Amino acid sequence: TANIESTMSEGKQIQMQAYTDAISEEKAAVASLAASSDIFDIKRELADLEVEAEYRRRIKQVSVEVKKRLDYQVELENTKKAFIRDHIIGWLESEVIASITPE
Numbered sequence: 001t002a003n004i005e006s007t008m009s010e011g012k013q014i015q016m017q018a019y020t021d022a023i024s025e026e027k028a029a030v031a032s033l034a035a036s037s038d039i040f041d042i043k044r045e046l047a048d049l050e051v052e053a054e055y056r057r058r059i060k061q062v063s064v065e066v067k068k069r070l071d072y073q074v075e076l077e078n079t080k081k082a083f084i085r086d087h088i089i090g091w092l093e094s095e096v097i098a099s100i101t102p103e
Helices: 002-100
Strands: none
Touching: none
């Protein structure tokens, strides 16, 4: 009978250890689930930051391109004015010289 009792006791100990292991695995799974929620929040925040950074980069790029185009337009207008000024000065000089010199 002692042998039977020890076998039963041993079986009971094995079963208790199995339940203890299962409980610890479940606790680890619950902790992992809580951590995965935090990880998901962190990943979502990281994605939001990446979207924000891309938005800011594109806004800066648009700003630079608009400035280039505006600078081009200003330079174009200045060049037109300089050309007209030079043309008028040349025309006036030729007219003055033509009126002074005898024909």
